[in-house]
Amino acid sequence: MDILFEEIDFQVNDQYEQIIEDLQKKKYSVVDDFFSAEEIEIIRNGLLTKYEEDQFKKSAIGNRVNELIESEIRGDFILWLNEAEAGLPEKTYFNKINQLVDYLNRTCFMGILHKEFHYAVYPKGTFYKRHLDTFQNDGRRKLSVVCYLNDESWKKENGGELTIYTEENGTEKPIDLFPFPGRVVIFESQELEHEVQQVKNDKRLSITGWLKTR
Ligand SMILES: O=C(O)CCC(=O)C(=O)O
Numbered sequence: 001m002d003i004l005f006e007e008i009d010f011q012v013n014d015q016y017e018q019i020i021e022d023l024q025k026k027k028y029s030v031v032d033d034f035f036s037a038e039e040i041e042i043i044r045n046g047l048l049t050k051y052e053e054d055q056f057k058k059s060a061i062g063n064r065v066n067e068l069i070e071s072e073i074r075g076d077f078i079l080w081l082n083e084a085e086a087g088l089p090e091k092t093y094f095n096k097i098n099q100l101v102d103y104l105n106r107t108c109f110m111g112i113l114h115k116e117f118h119y120a121v122y123p124k125g126t127f128y129k130r131h132l133d134t135f136q137n138d139g140r141r142k143l144s145v146v147c148y149l150n151d152e153s154w155k156k157e158n159g160g161e162l163t164i165y166t167e168e169n170g171t172e173k174p175i176d177l178f179p180f181p182g183r184v185v186i187f188e189s190q191e192l193e194h195e196v197q198q199v200k201n202d203k204r205l206s207i208t209g210w211l212k213t214r
Pocket residue numbers: 120128133146161162194195196206208
């Protein structure tokens with residue numbers, strides 16, 4: 001009975017199916033309407049409140065135990081999120097992420113057991129040089145998930161593109177993705193090198209995180 005009930009409960013989700021197909025075909029997926037404008041505003045306000053309260057710290061290279069601040073490599077400021085202590089903004093974020101994780105685990109047996117996310121602010125002039133997310137000493141990182149939190153006034157001239165280094169017929173093909181609000185980029189952490197181009201104006205707001213196995 002239990003099994004039958006679960007099968008009835010399951011609903012195909014076209015957006016998630018598209019993400020799965022993209023990941024299988026290209027190792028990355030760009031979803032422009034993962035969050036609504038209202039949700040993004042709630043989450044952005046959550047970030048800004050904590051940023052103004054000085055809760056962020058300078059990002060570092062390495063893992064969370066062995067950190068080294070390297071401004072030549074990355075210049076963002078981050079705040080790790082604790083889901084157990086999430087307020088409305090973080091709950092709004094995690095609700096959607098958890099739905100996606102459930103779907104991936106159910107349909108692709110991805111075995112995602114852990115996740116870690118942080119808010120990030122890239123002030124004017126900052127960047128994150130080309131890297132692979134598993135350089136952070138964490139082989140359990142399976143999927144990287146980045147969500148952009150700026151408002152509608154974010155312009156291309158502000159820079160801060162995420163450049164992902166894809167491959168086509170054996171040659172490297174960089175793709176620039178602008179950090180538009182509500183856009184979520186998901187990619188294979190162990191496979192795809194990427195970088196954040198210098199922010200030319202304003203400050204670039206996001207949540208970055210990893211879905212992890214084992
Ligand atoms: O903010 C982005 O677009 C990517 C951030 C990133 O690569 C990282 O934090 O590892």
